[in-house]
Amino acid sequence: MSNPERRPVFHVTPPSGWMNDPNGFSLYKGEYHLFYQYHPYSTAWGPMHWGHCKTKDFIRWEQLPCALAPDSEYDGQGCFSGSAVEHNGKHILMYTSVREQKLEDGTRLIRQTQSIAEGDGINYVKAEQNPVILAEMLPEGSSLADFRDPRIWKDKGVFYSVIGSRNADGSGQIALFSSADALEWQFERILDRSENRYGSMWECPDFFRLDQKQVLIVSPQLMRAEGLEFHNGNNSVYFVGEYSDESKEFARKEAHVIDYGMDFYAPQTVETEDGRRVMIAWMQSWDNYLTPEDADWSGVMTIPRELFLKEEKLIQVPVKELEKYHTEEIAYQNIRLEKGDGTVKLAGVEGRIFDMTVEVQDNGFGSFEITLAADVKNKTSLIYDSKKRTLTTDRTYSGLVRDVVSTRSMYVDTYNDKLSLRILMDKYTLEVFVNGGEQAMSTLIYTDLSAADIGFSCDGKTVFSVKKYNLDIG
Ligand code: FRU
Numbered sequence: 001m002s003n004p005e006r007r008p009v010f011h012v013t014p015p016s017g018w019m020n021d022p023n024g025f026s027l028y029k030g031e032y033h034l035f036y037q038y039h040p041y042s043t044a045w046g047p048m049h050w051g052h053c054k055t056k057d058f059i060r061w062e063q064l065p066c067a068l069a070p071d072s073e074y075d076g077q078g079c080f081s082g083s084a085v086e087h088n089g090k091h092i093l094m095y096t097s098v099r100e101q102k103l104e105d106g107t108r109l110i111r112q113t114q115s116i117a118e119g120d121g122i123n124y125v126k127a128e129q130n131p132v133i134l135a136e137m138l139p140e141g142s143s144l145a146d147f148r149d150p151r152i153w154k155d156k157g158v159f160y161s162v163i164g165s166r167n168a169d170g171s172g173q174i175a176l177f178s179s180a181d182a183l184e185w186q187f188e189r190i191l192d193r194s195e196n197r198y199g200s201m202w203e204c205p206d207f208f209r210l211d212q213k214q215v216l217i218v219s220p221q222l223m224r225a226e227g228l229e230f231h232n233g234n235n236s237v238y239f240v241g242e243y244s245d246e247s248k249e250f251a252r253k254e255a256h257v258i259d260y261g262m263d264f265y266a267p268q269t270v271e272t273e274d275g276r277r278v279m280i281a282w283m284q285s286w287d288n289y290l291t292p293e294d295a296d297w298s299g300v301m302t303i304p305r306e307l308f309l310k311e312e313k314l315i316q317v318p319v320k321e322l323e324k325y326h327t328e329e330i331a332y333q334n335i336r337l338e339k340g341d342g343t344v345k346l347a348g349v350e351g352r353i354f355d356m357t358v359e360v361q362d363n364g365f366g367s368f369e370i371t372l373a374a375d376v377k378n379k380t381s382l383i384y385d386s387k388k389r390t391l392t393t394d395r396t397y398s399g400l401v402r403d404v405v406s407t408r409s410m411y412v413d414t415y416n417d418k419l420s421l422r423i424l425m426d427k428y429t430l431e432v433f434v435n436g437g438e439q440a441m442s443t444l445i446y447t448d449l450s451a452a453d454i455g456f457s458c459d460g461k462t463v464f465s466v467k468k469y470n471l472d473i474g
Pocket residue numbers: 020021037048080081082096148149203204265266
């Protein structure tokens with residue numbers, strides 16, 4: 001992956017080394033800043049730094065110097081995930097400082113605390129008061145080692161922060177803190193807890209208003225698969241509820257997964273200048289992350305997505321700014337397809353960087369398949385099974401030479417017997433948005449870029465339409 005031609009063009013990647021969670025996604029002086037968990041020295045996770053980039057439109061990104069390094073006594077083992085907020089012309093970062101000590105008896109003591117840094121959009125200085133929140137401030141029995149990923153915001157002159165933690169029962173909880181100056185913090189309450197229902201430790205919370213409701217996002221570790229909703233391991237889920245500014249109580253419904261794909265974790269959101277809520281996530285998974293051996297960087301972010309609520313379900317749509325980069329529209333209407341046709345290719349419908357919407361008529365066939373990044377040896381399939389009403393991503397033939405999770409499925413709906421799939425590809429990233437963003441499915445593939453065919457097949461009879469744009473990011 002050292003070849004620059006192998007770098008995705010409109011998705012954030014690190015300049016070199018390893019990247020995981022998005023951090024500090026925030027608006028500062030009219031530009032959107034994105035930091036990320038960063039290990040500059042190898043393509044494997046290591047002592048965490050904060051990488052940094054910024055954008056005006058979520059599509060073209062500019063790399064900036066690394067913002068935080070694990071160079072203090074209290075954060076020597078890592079500057080873990082956190083968030084950012086603009087305050088009096090300054091950019092305030094709040095992150096988890098990790099300290100690991102070897103005790104005399106040989107055991108290791110890990111302490112996670114919260115720290116502050118302040119900067120001007122390029123250079124950041126850690127606060128002298130660090131660490132500003134200790135796990136000892138949590139209710140008794142809470143873990144002192146798992147306490148991380150502060151999400152800071154400001155409301156009516158007061159700073160708030162929600163932070164992931166582990167309750168005495170071992171499972172996740174989210175603690176709410178408040179502060180007048182972002183340096184001296186008070187514990188407010190436990191906002192929510194898993195009570196062993198959703199995985200173990202809850203990582204990377206986000207908490208925001210959306211369409212008159214309140215949304216809590218968390219990324220639980222060690223979840224158990226449930227139907228097609230949750231998969232084993234790390235998931236990212238959301239809860240929709242009501243929040244009282246006064247009592248600070250959050251009453252919520254049950255969790256739903258945010259993205260049904262194989263590669264999506266630790267999302268963060270920002271509110272845009274024009275009031276949109278935009279989410280970005282690490283497009284990889286702790287449970288099967290793979291970096292090709294010849295790569296000199298690892299990690300990619302999702303396309304930033306605008307969020308809405310429809311009947312208390314999260315709708316995700318790629319940011320509208322992407323449309324500015326559409327070129328070469330190709331459209332086909334009502335194409336008839338039946339079993340005997342085999343895999344059909346359409347003139348002009350091919351490539352590895354595109355934004356394509358396919359609408360298929362569900363005539364009660366068995367399955368309809370779209371093959372992407374295909375050639376004689378490779379294909380990545382999206383399979384709609386009309387009997388089971390599922391959509392499956394299958395990357396068995398996508399260049400992975402290790403045996404990892406290769407398929408994932410979700411239930412989908414049709415409207416007037418039609419299923420709509422918006423498919424975004426950026427070389428190695430595949431993101432599918434179903435029925436206008438009702439569901440999303442994000443997956444990485446490793447197929448050589450020369451495999452660029454797109455095909456359509458059906459084991460019954462159907463009619464489908466395609467609209468495809470190439471993307472010219474310049
Ligand atoms: C989530 C996470 C965070 C932590 C960071 C460390 O992916 O485990 O909880 O802060 O990654 O890199």
